[in-house]
Amino acid sequence: MDRKEGYRNKEILFVINTLGGGGAEKALIQLLKQISPEQYNVSLLVLLGQGERIHEVPAYVNICNTDYSDASVLSREGKRILIRHVLKRMFSGMSIVKNARYLIKNLHYMRKIQKKVNVEKLLWRVMADGVPPLQETYDLAVSYLEGGATYYVQRHVQAVEKAAFVHVDYGQAGYFRGLDQGCYDTFDRIFAVSEEVKEGFLRVYPEYWKKTDLFYNQMDQQEIRALAKEPGGFTDDYPGKRILTVGRLTEQKGYEIALKAMKLLVDKGYEARWYVLGEGKQREKLQRQIRQLGLEADFLLPGAVDNPYPYYAQCDLYVHATRFEGKSIAVQEAQTLGCAILVSDTDGNREQVKDGYDGAVCRLNAVSICHAVERLLSDDELRKTYGKRAAQIVPQTENVKKLFGIEV
Structure with missing residues (x-):
């Protein structure tokens, strides 16, 4: 069918903070792949101009950054580059000076009310103001991440x-x-990636309930299953049960609690090994705790890997015991590959795993995690049942028109 005279593609801009190995970044790549270049002209701005997933962006997407590094923001060299990017944006146009009152006010709030200073969140506005404005006018501009x-x-x-x-x-x-x-x-529209994320946002901003809707993370299950069959995965000859977690080494993920749970398992004489695929600022802290607990051979931090899916396919149990979540891409990947899954009883996780049906849910403390892991690793048939049911879950898909508020 010929296009009507005067028709033009819609111009869409996506903005994200970095483009590294996190779940939101993965979801954005999948969303970009679903947007037809015959209907939309798509542009992407990475606020801090860094991240290794830039090479996965479809060729038809226009990258707005003129200065970009594909170094991982979690690698040692990548952290040095990221610091340079941050400093450049902070002092561009004297952004940090212009936001001085904002910084002082919110620093006081964090100390007094939250009892914790989150420097990253405090500086997001400063860095955003340090990025030169784009000159184009778009039909739709999408901020794909908070901050x-x-x-x-x-x-x-x-x-x-x-x-x-x-x-x-x-x-x-x-x-x-x-x-x-x-x-x-x-x-005009605010999209939450899960029902619990929506509820959490509306607790802070109840006045936006009319314009807040769901837009689920997009993922390609066929691609994940194909990648899981490629060479890779565990290289040790460990004979016991393997526990897997995939995620950044951050406080949100609660790894220090997982370490205590692993210590309880080891003290009971249980033959299991826990692997965490990911990088992050807590690596050194976690390695110290591993040494203090004597878990050097039992709790391993292999780092981030390009293709984690063979590990999912080869593990005996996938554990996602976090302090809070949105909608975890890692859990969805584990489900796709038929893993038996244990998650902590917190927002986001509860929405993804049905306790006693396609996985297990436990409290976020060392004793509860230990007992749940022990129960699951001792029951091969139960893990098989959970994994089979998890593999049957089909993620909900979204049409790009929903971004424009068009019912489809």
Whole structure:
């Protein structure tokens, strides 16, 4: 069918903070792959100009960054590059000076109310203001992550419509109204990646209930299953049960609790080994704790890998015992590959795993995790049942038109 005279492709801009190995970044890549270049002209701005997943972006997507590094933000060299990018944006146009009052006010709030200073979240507005505004006007501008991307789209992007994504429990992740300064007022639509994420956001911003909707993470199950069959996975000859966790080494993931649970298992004489695929700022802290507990041979941190899927396919149990979640891509990947799954009883996790049906849910403490792991690893038939049911879960898909508020 010929296009009508005067038809033009819609111009869409996506903005994300970095483009590394996190779940939101994976979900964005999958979403970009589903957007037809015959209908939409798609542009992407990576706020801090860094991340290894840039090579996975479809060729038809216009990358707005003129200065970009594909170094992982979690590698040692990548961290040095990231610091340079951050400093450049902080002092570009004297952004840090212009935001001095904002910084002082919210630093006081973090210390007094939250009892913890989250430097990253405190500086997102400063960094967003340090990125030069784009000159184009878009039909739709999408901030695909909380913080910097959202602040940038609100303040520095010209668009007919704007949409924002929320991937985490907003309050638990440390965001609050003072940081945002009413930025969500300017967005036409707000998309949460799960029902519990939506509820968490609306607890902070109940006035936005009419324009807040669900938009589930996109994933390609066929591709994941194909990648799981490629060479790779565990290289040791360990004869016992293998426990796997995939995720960044951050406080959110609660690894120090997992370590204590592993110590309990070892003290009971249980033959199991726990592997965590991922990198992050807590690596050195976790390695010290591993040495203190004498778990050097029992709790391993192999780092991030390009293809984690053979590990999923080869493990005996996948554990995701986190403090809070949005909708975990790692859990969805484990389900796709038929893993028996144990998650902590927290927002996000409860929505993904049905306790006693396609996985198990436990409290987030060492004793509960230990007991749940011991029970699952001792029952091959139960793990097989959970894994089979998990593999039958079909992720909900979304049509890109929903971004424009079009019912499909």
